[in-house]
């Protein structure tokens with residue numbers, strides 16, 4: 001098994017070229033995961049009847065399904081659904097390319113929501129109940145207490161966990177290559193199908209994922225420092 | 236005037252408040268005494284909806300609310316007429332000393348920011364914490380935190396301040412100075428309900444002493460009546476245990 005440097009550069013070129021697709025997938029899932037994950041965590045913290053139990057069951061079940069399996073399942077469901085609609089309408093459209101990326105976004109977002117909501121839930125649970133009570137006692141509403149007092153305190157606590165979630169999401173984006181989305185993983189092996197030597201492609205992909213993750217981690221750690229200024233121990 | 240009427244509260248099978256009523260006149264300093272577990276904290280918490288009573292009413296001025304079934308809006312209205320000083324201070328960890336004080340003014344009461352800051356600076360000065368204005372609670376000692384906790388309550392200009400053992404989490408050498416701050420609050424004519432185990436404070440500052448035991452109000456009176464001429468056997472027993480005999484008969 002040789003390592004052709006030129007082929008490697010070729011692969012790296014493709015991988016970097018498609019990094020924006022991977023980045024878009026990861027960012028979309030991360031943002032959706034943070035917003036909905038926070039809401040889910042709050043619903044579960046307040047034990048809002050029915051909704052809370054329902055979410056708890058859904059999350060437990062979902063966490064037991066490998067992301068790859070979920071992805072392939074959605075893909076099948078989705079092409080059936082869209083295919084059915086298109087056929088039903090008598091349209092003559094090629095839907096596969098559109099639906100793939102949508103399935104990718106959905107699967108990654110659901111993965112992000114489940115993992116991020118658990119991070120936030122842990123962070124809320126770590127906050128002393130007196131912080132809520134003091135907020136209520138000075139006359140803040142539940143919502144005001146949440147966004148003025150509680151959320152600013154859970155963010156620094158949650159960031160290390162969120163970094164882990166983010167790394168998981170970035171790794172997760174490589175799975176969508178399985179349903180034919182052209183992103184870093186698939187792009188990096190484009191040149192390899194010519195040479196039948198895949199090692200250059202895989203190394204290129206690994207390098208791009210690693211660098212991408214490193215940059216984001218550094219940014220997140222900067223944010224963490226900024227948001228936890230109120231704590232006694234820094235660093 | 237503030238009235239608490241027929242409050243009942245159980246935690247599971249444990250009946251903690253059994254038909255407790257209380258009247259607090261404007262300017263009163265009501266001190267609630269009683270052995271551990273008698274329901275003092277629970278009563279204060281019910282008055283501020285931090286605990287949901289099973290039954291009971293609360294009257295503050297013109298407004299009467301049900302302590303069990305008050306609407307969200309009513310709870311908010313009552314909370315905006317009251318303030319709470321916690322045993323463990325309960326300062327907002329993400330806010331500086333002055334922000335802790337202005338938060339309830341600006342966010343809850345819509346006081347303009349400059350006015351709120353002016354008010355906060357005034358009370359900070361008054362509790363001797365002006366130099367710690369921009370400190371986060373994590374950087375303050377317990378005594379300093381409780382000064383801010385008291386300043387936060389006073390700044391809200393409430394109809395009543397509820398104190399739940401405001402000095403019992405403090406180092407003994409700091410208790411005296413915080414009690415002095417609370418005495419100062421009383422001298423301002425602010426209505427207060429204070430749960431405490433500090434007997435000399437009660438004797439000196441209270442306009443009315445309420446003795447609770449086992450979830451009921453056993454006896455109510457002036458400090459003089461309660462400390463020197465208690466009527467109920469349970470009150471006598473409690474005081475004998477708490478106050479050394481020689482002091483008792485002064």
Ligand SMILES: Nc1ncnc2c1ncn2[C@@H]1O[C@H](COP(=O)(O)OP(=O)(O)OP(=O)(O)O)[C@@H](O)[C@H]1O
Pocket residue numbers: 246249251269270271272273274275276277278
């Ligand atoms: N959240 C709760 N859940 C269950 N039981 C509780 C809860 N809060 C208080 N209790 C119980 O209610 C009873 C009264 O408690 P409370 O804290 O009101 O007493 P207290 O008079 O303030 O006592 P202390 O002087 O020790 O502070 C106790 O038996 C306590 O165990």
Ligand SMILES: [Mg+2]
Pocket residue numbers: 275276277400
């Ligand atoms: Mg207590």
